[in-house]
Structures are given as C-alpha cells and as structure tokens.
Amino acid sequence: MPSAEAMVAPCSMPYCKGCSxxxxxxxxxxxxxxxxxxxxxxxxxxxxxxxxxxxxxxxxxxxxxxxxxxxxxxxxxxxxxxxxxxxxxxxxxxxxxxxxxxxxxxxxxxxxxxxxxxxxxxxxxxxxxxxxxxxxxxxxxxxxxxxxxxxxxxxxxxxxxxxxxxxxxxxxxxxxxxxxxxxxxxxxxxxxxxxxxxxxxxxxxxxxxxxxxxxxxxxxxxxxxxxxxxxxxxxxxxxxxxxxxxxxHPRSGAGPQWPETPSTGALSLDRPLRFVVAGTAGERVQSAATLLARTAVAGGLFATQKKDNPVTQGTGFSVSELILSPEPIHYTGIPHPDAVVAASQVGWDYLVRTGVAARLDEQSLIVADEGIDLGAWGEGAVRLPLRARVRADGAALAALGWLAARLDVLPLNRLIDTAERAWGDKAGRSVAALQWGFEAGG
Amino acid sequence: MNPPTGRLLTTGNAMSAKAALDAGCRFFAGYPITPASQIFGAMTATLPSMGGLAVSAPDEISALALCIGASLRGVPSMTATSGPGWCLMVECFGYALMTETPVVVAVVQRLGPSTGAATQGAQGDIALVSGATSGAYTFPIFAPSTAAECYADTLRAFEWAERLRTPVVVLSDKEVASTAEVVELGGLPQASGAVRTAWGGGEGFRTYGWEQEADVPPFAPVGGEQVVTVTGSAHDRAGLLKKNDPETLANLRHLQAKIDAVEAEIGLVDTDIPEGADTLVLSYGVSARASRDAVAQARREGMRVGFANVRTLFPVPRTALGHALRGIDTVVLPEENHSGQYRQALGDVLACIDVRPVNRIGAAIKPSEILDALR
CATH class of the missing domain: 3.40.50.970 (Thiamin diphosphate (ThDP)-binding fold, Pyr/PP domains)
Known part of the structure; x- marks a missing residue:
C-alpha cells in the first residue's frame, strides 16, 4: 500500500491530539x-x-x-x-x-x-x-x-x-x-x-x-x-x-414528441356550458368528462376539466367540473352549473355537502340515476335508469350523452370518434353507453 | 425540429414535465405528493428512454439532495413537490443556493398549513417558499397561471437556473397544475436549451471564481477534469471554509448581487393596460385567471381597468411593475391566501397606491369578488 503523503496535504491535522x-x-x-x-x-x-x-x-x-x-x-x-x-x-x-x-x-x-x-x-x-x-x-x-x-x-x-x-x-x-x-x-x-x-x-x-x-x-x-x-x-x-x-433502461429514443392533435372540423357552441359530473371513484366519471372535453377541443372549442376526489384515490366520490366554451376559459370554477350529473348516490351526496346542490337554480338541469335519493331536489330532475342500463361504469358517460343530445352540444358521431381514438378495441361498451344516453336525450 | 402546431387538452403539470425535457433536464428525483405527483410520473415515464435518470427518493430531503448531487456532476436536474414536501426540502435548497448549484423545484401549492388539504388549491406558500433561506437571499420564483405558462415558466426556470447557477422554483397551484385545459401549441416559446456558465479550462480556476460581485462564476462539474471544492459553509472564492473573512462576506453579498443584477431582465409581468387606465388588477397564478374575467366584465361595464399577470414573483420585478403602475392610483390584488402574502412582499412598490386586497382561502377567488373590489 502506497503512503498517504502524496495525497494528503502537508498541513497539520485540524483534530484534537490523539483523535483517531x-x-x-x-x-x-x-x-x-x-x-x-x-x-x-x-x-x-x-x-x-x-x-x-x-x-x-x-x-x-x-x-x-x-x-x-x-x-x-x-x-x-x-x-x-x-x-x-x-x-x-x-x-x-x-x-x-x-x-x-x-x-x-x-x-x-x-x-x-x-x-x-x-x-x-x-x-x-x-x-x-x-x-x-x-x-x-x-x-x-x-x-x-x-x-x-x-x-x-x-x-x-x-x-x-x-x-x-x-x-x-x-x-x-x-x-x-x-x-x-x-x-x-x-x-x-x-x-x-x-x-x-x-x-x-x-x-x-x-x-x-x-x-x-x-x-x-x-x-x-x-x-x-x-x-x-x-x-x-x-x-x-x-x-x-x-x-x-x-x-x-436501454436508451430508445429522443423522448416524447408532442402528441398528434386530431382536428375533426369545427364545432360550434353559442355560449359556455358548465357541467358538474358527480359519481363514485372507479366508475369512470373522469374519463366520461374527458371524452366530452376532448371532443370539444378537437372541434376547435375550448374546454377545462377539473377533478375533485377525496385524498384516497379509489374510493368515495369522484367529481369532474367540465366547462365547454367557444372562447378561451380563464376562471374554471362553476358557481352556477348549467347541468349536474348524479351518477351515484355518493357523488350526489358530495354535491349536497359542499353546497353545489344549493346553488342550483331553475335553469339548472339535474340528470340523475333513478335510484338516487335527491331529497328536495327530486322534483324536476331528469331520472334515467343509468346504472341499470349501462352499468355503474357507463352511468356518467350515458348521462353526458343525454346532455350532449338534449342541449345540442356535441354530435354523437364526434363523441364516438373520440371514444374509439382513446380506447380502441375496448371502446365498445363506452360507445354503447354514449349511444343509449344520446338517444334517450334526443 | 419544426415548431409544434395544433392544440392539446392537457394539464399544467404535464406541460411542466414536457418543458423540463425540452430544456435539457436529464435527472429527476421525486417523492410522491398530491398535487405534484403527475410531474414525477411523467418524468419517470419518459426520462429513462431518453438516456436520462428518473429515480424515487425515500423522502423529499433525499429527492432534492440527489438532484443537487446530479447537478454538481453537471446534469440539469429537477424535483417536484407541494407545501409539506417543500418544508423538508428547505435545508437542501439553501445548500443549492449557497453552493451555486442549478436546480429546478416545481412547487404545486395546496391548502395548508401542515398537511392541510391535499386535493384543495391555495396560494398560501408565497412567503414559505420565498423565505426559504437564512439571510433571506433572493432566488427566482416563477408563477404560471395557465398550462401553457407552466411550459414557458419551466423553460425559463431551467434557463435562469443554469445561467445564474442558482436554484429556481416554479410555484404553481393545484388548479393551474392539475386542471386540464387547451394549450395552443403554436403559441408556446421554443426551448433554447439551458446553458450553464462553464469553466473554459486553463489556469486560475476557483470553484466560486467571480470577478465582480454580480458575476456568475464559471462552473466546473464534480468528476470533470478541473478539480472543484464545493461547500455549503461560508467560504472564499476557492470554496474553502473561512470565517470572518472579507472575501467570505463578499462572496455572500455576491449571492444576492448576481440576482439583483438581472432583475429587469428576469422580471416578467404580462400586462394589458388600456390608455388612461387608473386602476389595475394585479395578480398571479390561479387568481390571475379570475382576474382576466373580472377585467373583461369591468370593461364591458365601462371601467378603464388594466390587468397585470405577474409571472416572475421574485426577484420582485420592480422595473416591469414600475412600467405597469405608471398612472395607476388603485390596485386590486387578488390572491388565494388569507393575508395577502405577495402584497406584503411588494412592499414599497405599492407605496402611494390605494391597494384593495381580495383574499380568501378554500376555493379560487371568483371574478365577482374582484369586480366588487373594482366597483
């Protein structure tokens, strides 16, 4: 073993006498x-x-x-x-x-x-x-x-x-x-x-x-x-x-490029529409809202989607606040929704607890599964057999399909395009849910 | 590479990650935390295939320490967190500032104090983040208000971190970072590539070898041909611990001077101020979004109102704000915290101006609340 002399500077050690x-x-x-x-x-x-x-x-x-x-x-x-x-x-x-x-x-x-x-x-x-x-x-x-x-x-x-x-x-x-x-x-x-x-x-x-x-x-x-x-x-x-x-991790490329953005020809909308979609985590509430937002964006419109969930990811409520607009969207809050979707009781209860339900006025549509207890809001609400017809994980999508048709927001073929682009071979049930909702609302 | 075209539905967090990659970030160490985890996820999914490193740290102290180590080796590095994780990072952040090690930290604010509410937004960490170092040294803090600005401000963060040899924070918030919205790709700035002021070789190297106090010392990496002496203790320009030494104190002044010297250039305030306006809505982050709507409505009602979106929170953009405030006698200043943290930081910038704060916690400030302050 070589000596330390060449490596260690020839100054005095800064340590106490006898220190190791x-x-x-x-x-x-x-x-x-x-x-x-x-x-x-x-x-x-x-x-x-x-x-x-x-x-x-x-x-x-x-x-x-x-x-x-x-x-x-x-x-x-x-x-x-x-x-x-x-x-x-x-x-x-x-x-x-x-x-x-x-x-x-x-x-x-x-x-x-x-x-x-x-x-x-x-x-x-x-x-x-x-x-x-x-x-x-x-x-x-x-x-x-x-x-x-x-x-x-x-x-x-x-x-x-x-x-x-x-x-x-x-x-x-x-x-x-x-x-x-x-x-x-x-x-x-x-x-x-x-x-x-x-x-x-x-x-x-x-x-x-x-x-x-x-x-x-x-x-x-x-x-x-x-x-x-x-x-x-x-x-x-x-x-x-x-x-x-x-x-x-073999090096495989230059990294992600900007995703190809589909452009499907212009869609029109005469005013912003603000929806609150409420359901249960794991029942595809967010992906249903994303589908509408993507369809709008591909058609040249503007959209924002804000997610809300409890701190746990896979249980409890799942709420999506969706705005579709012909103009850029700045403030993304929804003090007065044009429509509320209640896909499950858990989702609806959250809207009541957080005051969203209390802010609904006569112009606000409520589209709810027929099994949900809407309390004082039951009268005038649109009740659909969502969960029975398209199962729990299709309920939000079917309700949004219903709204798209009833409010003449987005055409069914464009929504189906988006679903097929997003989910490929697995889009079948989603498309069926959309179709069922759209036809019910049309 | 052709500039991108078209439009995307995406989030601020996703845009921050993309900007980091485009800026040349090749090391990311993360620790999961809502609402910043999406950046960690995106970097983990993309960096390895690009020949970069994305690693999981056992806590936020380690996450930033690993980034600093990689940056000392010469690699542009980044981590992302929220308020509770930032609290753990403060120790290493001061080290990065003291050792003049570039690193970018994305802090996505959520409601505090303490663990607070993980899935609820806030702008409550302005003071906590800007006051991170003992001695209150200034470092750049950028505040995007849209997903597109998350891209632009993360690019800027890397460019300034590398150029100034300083840690930089991109301070977004839950709403801006995780709400999906439209990004027009054609409107994004092009990444120019972050460049670190590098030592060119030869004799006379000192690890912190500035000539004038406001200079940025040329960087040499640990492991490079030029041997370096890095320390977080008070040191001379050679990087050796020296107490009560004039050069050591000059070196501390240098840490502030190099930031002060670029105030006008780094200061970014987007303004939209009509001729003759005497009132300005001044905001940043999520509150700037409601401000835009409020200003548009006020103008429809006949008010002559200007709007300023502060993108560089720190160093306080005195030059840009000086221009924006010319002829202004009333400022409405919305921010989603209870005490007006940025209003307090602006201090004498707002002297002789009637300031009307709009503050709330628990939800984004509404355009109607800002309009009330304008009327």
Whole structure:
C-alpha cells in the first residue's frame, strides 16, 4: 500500500491530539493513492462535524462539503449521474461521523438499497464531538456523554447490521488503529456498488475522559456490540445501480414528441356550458368528462376539466367540473352549473355537502340515476335508469350523452370518434353507453 | 425540429414535465405528493428512454439532495413537490443556493398549513417558499397561471437556473397544475436549451471564481477534469471554509448581487393596460385567471381597468411593475391566501397606491369578488 503523503496535504491535522480521525485520513489517503486513478476521478463528500474538515487535507481531488447527515444522498446523486449519464469512472467516497449516520440513516439505507457506487466511511467515535460530546444513535449503552450524564439508557444502533439488511454489498468493521485499515478502505473503494466501513475511533476530547476509554477498551467495546470487528462481507452477485439501470433502461429514443392533435372540423357552441359530473371513484366519471372535453377541443372549442376526489384515490366520490366554451376559459370554477350529473348516490351526496346542490337554480338541469335519493331536489330532475342500463361504469358517460343530445352540444358521431381514438378495441361498451344516453336525450 | 402546431387538452403539470425535457433536464428525483405527483410520473415515464435518470427518493430531503448531487456532476436536474414536501426540502435548497448549484423545484401549492388539504388549491406558500433561506437571499420564483405558462415558466426556470447557477422554483397551484385545459401549441416559446456558465479550462480556476460581485462564476462539474471544492459553509472564492473573512462576506453579498443584477431582465409581468387606465388588477397564478374575467366584465361595464399577470414573483420585478403602475392610483390584488402574502412582499412598490386586497382561502377567488373590489 502506497503512503498517504502524496495525497494528503502537508498541513497539520485540524483534530484534537490523539483523535483517531487523523489515522483514518492517512489510511484514506493511502487507499486513494493506491487506486492509481487520476485525481479528477476521485470525489470526497464530507459530512458536518470534525470529519467535515477533510476538504483542506485533500486539495487535489474533488471535494463536496455537504449538509449534516445528507452527505450520502449528495454522493448518491453524483454517483448515479456519473454512472448512467457518464462513463461511471468517478469514485465517490463519503466521510461521515456516527452523528451524521444517525441523522442521515435513511440516506445510508437508500444508498445500500440502490447499490450505488459510493463508499461510506463511518468515523464512529460514539458521540457528537464538534458540538460538545452529546450522545448519538451509536453511543454504547451506559456511556457517559454530555447528554447522558448518568449513562446512556439506549442500546447502540448496529449500523453495519442495518445496512446489511438494506442490501449493502460490501460491509466492514475496523479499528482506526488497525494497520490494515488502508487496505480495507481500498477494497471498499474498488467495490463497484455500495460499500460501508465502520471505523471505531477514540474521541479524546469527550469519549476518552468521560468513559476512561483507551484503545484496548475501545476494542473490547467494539467486540461486544454489533457485527464482529474485522469482519468483511462481500456480495458480488448483486448488480450495481449503474449495471442494473443500464440493463433495465436501454436508451430508445429522443423522448416524447408532442402528441398528434386530431382536428375533426369545427364545432360550434353559442355560449359556455358548465357541467358538474358527480359519481363514485372507479366508475369512470373522469374519463366520461374527458371524452366530452376532448371532443370539444378537437372541434376547435375550448374546454377545462377539473377533478375533485377525496385524498384516497379509489374510493368515495369522484367529481369532474367540465366547462365547454367557444372562447378561451380563464376562471374554471362553476358557481352556477348549467347541468349536474348524479351518477351515484355518493357523488350526489358530495354535491349536497359542499353546497353545489344549493346553488342550483331553475335553469339548472339535474340528470340523475333513478335510484338516487335527491331529497328536495327530486322534483324536476331528469331520472334515467343509468346504472341499470349501462352499468355503474357507463352511468356518467350515458348521462353526458343525454346532455350532449338534449342541449345540442356535441354530435354523437364526434363523441364516438373520440371514444374509439382513446380506447380502441375496448371502446365498445363506452360507445354503447354514449349511444343509449344520446338517444334517450334526443 | 419544426415548431409544434395544433392544440392539446392537457394539464399544467404535464406541460411542466414536457418543458423540463425540452430544456435539457436529464435527472429527476421525486417523492410522491398530491398535487405534484403527475410531474414525477411523467418524468419517470419518459426520462429513462431518453438516456436520462428518473429515480424515487425515500423522502423529499433525499429527492432534492440527489438532484443537487446530479447537478454538481453537471446534469440539469429537477424535483417536484407541494407545501409539506417543500418544508423538508428547505435545508437542501439553501445548500443549492449557497453552493451555486442549478436546480429546478416545481412547487404545486395546496391548502395548508401542515398537511392541510391535499386535493384543495391555495396560494398560501408565497412567503414559505420565498423565505426559504437564512439571510433571506433572493432566488427566482416563477408563477404560471395557465398550462401553457407552466411550459414557458419551466423553460425559463431551467434557463435562469443554469445561467445564474442558482436554484429556481416554479410555484404553481393545484388548479393551474392539475386542471386540464387547451394549450395552443403554436403559441408556446421554443426551448433554447439551458446553458450553464462553464469553466473554459486553463489556469486560475476557483470553484466560486467571480470577478465582480454580480458575476456568475464559471462552473466546473464534480468528476470533470478541473478539480472543484464545493461547500455549503461560508467560504472564499476557492470554496474553502473561512470565517470572518472579507472575501467570505463578499462572496455572500455576491449571492444576492448576481440576482439583483438581472432583475429587469428576469422580471416578467404580462400586462394589458388600456390608455388612461387608473386602476389595475394585479395578480398571479390561479387568481390571475379570475382576474382576466373580472377585467373583461369591468370593461364591458365601462371601467378603464388594466390587468397585470405577474409571472416572475421574485426577484420582485420592480422595473416591469414600475412600467405597469405608471398612472395607476388603485390596485386590486387578488390572491388565494388569507393575508395577502405577495402584497406584503411588494412592499414599497405599492407605496402611494390605494391597494384593495381580495383574499380568501378554500376555493379560487371568483371574478365577482374582484369586480366588487373594482366597483
């Protein structure tokens, strides 16, 4: 293994006396040197904390000093882009502390799942050093820290274990003092997927004095918690993010072109018409309204369609507010609908609850399935056996067909054209529903 | 490629995604949220076959962090979210601003606070979005009011993000982004391609190497031949952390100065102001749509009323608004929030003008409410 001298700047280490960070910096320098890669193919992404002071020490490679805990996510973005959009030559290494690994745990888990070509070196000195020695998620049980003066009540997170179960393809756990550390870091960096090396460290400012810690005790501690010290696990079988992506996403073209817009000859309309179509989610309320809107647009008219549904997608009401107009439409609200379609009880109840029904006046048409209880609005409403004749998922379409005929809005052949263009071979039942409604309204 | 013709029935979200692709966006990381998920879906469906990347992030923090990483590598990048997701993105957004990393965030507003109402519209995030950075640094925020403007403003967002090396927000709202409407393709602007100010090579590179404070420093990508030093901590032009240093403070002033310097050029306000008008309806986003109807009706009633649709909310388009406000003594300012967030942001731009706010929450402001304020 080459020495770190060529890689690490000859300035003094910015760490406390005896801090293990310096050992890891030297090992990392030697490991990077040993890759033999050009400097511009190496990128160090540093987290916040004492580990984050590393950029000054590696002036010849790319460095990104990130946010607390987010270093792995930034590195993942760099590595994904490099792997798929470039030649994948860049080696990206994250240096992060146990505090950063705590706040940014999900980013480590995600990087392991993705198996992105990032090596994460976790400098585990078991507490937050830069902020005054507070407990992190990796602080050992019973440890004294600034925030656990009577001992840490929590078990430490087994980080390597968590990342193993997240799909990490290279895992190692080492002492900072281990002479073999540089080789182990080198193996991790050479690995084409996600690699994590947890390095056990001494924090001489807090961990050592508060817990009478020394190198021997640290080793004992490391052996008592988590995955075995000195372990190295490699899963070479799982493809890297780059390999998996290239396999699943062969480049096939220049991307989407503007869709061909059918133009079916001008339709005319002498005034805007505003419909509220209400039914039940999953019963094709929206696609029925879209059909009218598309037909109008193909005929040179203007249309807007506003969807409303509960936060759940597949249950409860589904309401579509549809405006057809000879002029451009700006305000898309419908304070006073020309017509309301009630395709199901659930839809109608929503219109009552939200005040739409209360705003209906004598000019407003109500077209409702005959089974719906319309309450005070029953008188004067058009009642049709929608659900019985064209089933639930044809009810809205049939009612709109009825309206198209009765108000002389859109011709049946154009509506059928649109349905066949949209649904092809599967348009049969929709066309039948439209036809039935249109004839009933004609 | 010939300019497109014809017309489409489509949504603002779909147009935003199409614009991103046309502008050269090749990396998208997303996390699902109503009413912005449609952009995520469109990018997932299209980017991979174009040789681009569209990935799912485990949260919004990751989504923006991944985009920033890709952009540092030199790839135009985008994510999309709504108010609750924006709250998580704020940390990384400040990082993008500080590190001068281009990225576009589409924020589709819904009713808040907190989780609010996922499927209900609002214009309640003007202050939340514009105030995202400590120190209140200005970054471009564009506000489309139609699906066609979603296309144009997303194109603009990429062009400015890359040119200024800054994060940019396209701030739409549920109604504008997810209501289907007609887009006349012939009326859309042509994508000119977003171009990042690039380092040309040679000696003397510094990661943040501006000469004048208002300059945009030439960009070199992580992984490129020129080694870079990127940091979100207060830094000198070399990208090295330096506290209490004159160059570091100058670098912070530079972040604001480069935006201020383009105020007149980036400021976009669509106006329709008849000769002799002394009253102006000034709005943006969904409320601009009702404003158009209200102004048309007011003119039919004989009022001489102007209309201004503010497309660049920030930096406050002082130059364009200065022109629009010439001879105006009354401004009606509708926005779908309870406190008039953009009215407050305009501050002294509206000094000496009788301002009549029209505010409501829970539903789009109606033309009749704006007419009431005009009468």
């Amino acid at each position: 960070h310096g050992l890891v910096v030297r090992a990392l320098g030697a490991a990077l040197e040993a890759t033999g890669l050009p400097r511009e193919q190496l990128c160090l992404v540093s987290d916040i904390g004492c580990v984050g002071l590393i950029d000054r020490l590696f002036p010849t490679v790319h460095t990104v000093h990130a946010l607390h805990g987010r270093s792995t996510a930034f590195a993942s973005g760099i590595a994904m882009a490099d792997g798929v959009l470039f030649d994948g030559a860049l080696k990206t290494v994250v240096v992060i502390g146990d505090g950063g690994a705590t706040i940014g745990l999900l980013h480590l888990v995600a990087a392991a799942q993705l198996n992105v070509d990032v090596t994460v070196i976790v400098h585990n000195n078991h507490l937050y050093g830069m902020t005054g020695g507070q407990a992190s998620g990796l602080t050992p049980e019973d440890w004294i820290t600034a925030t656990t003066p009577v001992g840490n009540p929590l078990p430490p997170l087994d980080l390597v274990g968590v990342l193993r179960s997240s799909g990490a393809t290279f895992l190692a756990r080492e002492m900072a003092m281990n002479r073999g550390l540089a080789d182990r870091l080198g193996e991790a960096i050479a690995h084409p997927g996600f690699a994590v090396v947890e390095v056990m460290e001494l924090c001489t400012a807090f961990g050592v004095p508060l817990n009478s810690l020394n190198g021997k005790k640290l080793k004992l501690l490391a052996e008592q918690t988590g995955e075995p010290l000195g372990m190295r696990a490699l899963d070479a079988g799982r493809p890297s993010f780059r390999a998996a992506w290239k396999d699943k």
